[in-house]
Amino acid sequence: MATVDDVRRLALSLPRTQEHLIRDRVKFRIGSIVYLALSRDESELGFAFPKEERAALVAAEPAKFFLPRESDLRFNWVEAHLGALDQDELTELVIEAWRMVVPAKVARAHLDPPAAPPLPPAPSLAELRSSDEVFNGFPGVDRSWLALRADTGSALDLARAEHRTALHRWLNSWGCRIRYPREGEPDRFGTELAAWWRRHTLADAPLARLTARDISRLAGAYEELAALPIGRRSLGPTAASKALYALRPDTVMPWDAAIAQRLYGSRDRAAFARHLELGRTWARAALEAAGGIPEADLCAELGRPAVSLAKVLDEHLYVTITHRA
Known part of the structure; x- marks a missing residue:
């Protein structure tokens, strides 16, 4: 029905x-x-x-x-x-x-979109390290992320109003431009977000260990989140992917418009599933190249101890695609 x-x-x-x-x-x-x-x-x-x-x-x-x-x-x-x-x-x-x-x-x-271009091969550890050196040079690179973690502890729980507010602030710090409710006005974004959260159980496995079922469910959650109504528009693909990353930082490799367009020619559910599959392939390759050391140790060796491997891979895409655009 x-x-x-x-x-x-x-x-x-x-x-x-x-x-x-x-x-x-x-x-x-x-x-x-x-x-x-x-x-x-x-x-x-x-x-x-x-x-x-x-x-x-x-x-x-x-x-x-x-x-x-x-x-x-x-x-x-x-x-x-x-x-x-x-x-x-x-x-x-x-x-x-x-x-x-x-x-x-x-x-x-x-x-009937044109066929997506072939996906790039997994970056080497040297390429990841080089990208992270560039990323570490951006002003206040981890400030908003560390503030979000300080506000919400080890994990976001969107059943809690203060966590929804913290996510709202973090998304806007990345330029998502989600309007804050005026005094006395209902928080439509928070209400819609809480309802979405109740409908979805998100995979929490590390990116390298995602199953096909995990990816399918994450892509479905992404599709609904991107269409979430916020005022006169929907939340949108970039904000949806960043929100999923904030909720599952070890699991989700986010994207932006430039990355999605370059790699997939689209930002729909199928493209996001392909993006997670690409991230899984790259994460496995990086861990194998590093000799199977724990993911946290690999991120530290690459110069990014404050973030997950999923984020390290996203930063490589940002530096090599978005930053060069």
């Missing part, structure tokens, strides 16, 4: 989509064109659909689909009982509705 959260997750994963609350109804649109709209009680979903085909759709499954009100019959639009849709149906309907209102080249770029 499809839910409002499923609609939001799918819609906000599609390029140019914005969520708006209009007359107490949640709507998703491209520019000024609405392509999805929930009823006020969120039990019904209206969506863009060719009007010449909708009579056949409704006739085929009248318990699931129905015509819009008379004033909307002139539009390419039809309605559905949200709870009657399964996940596959909802995905197809949302994507096809979105495709109707975006330029064809935008749809092609998202749905």
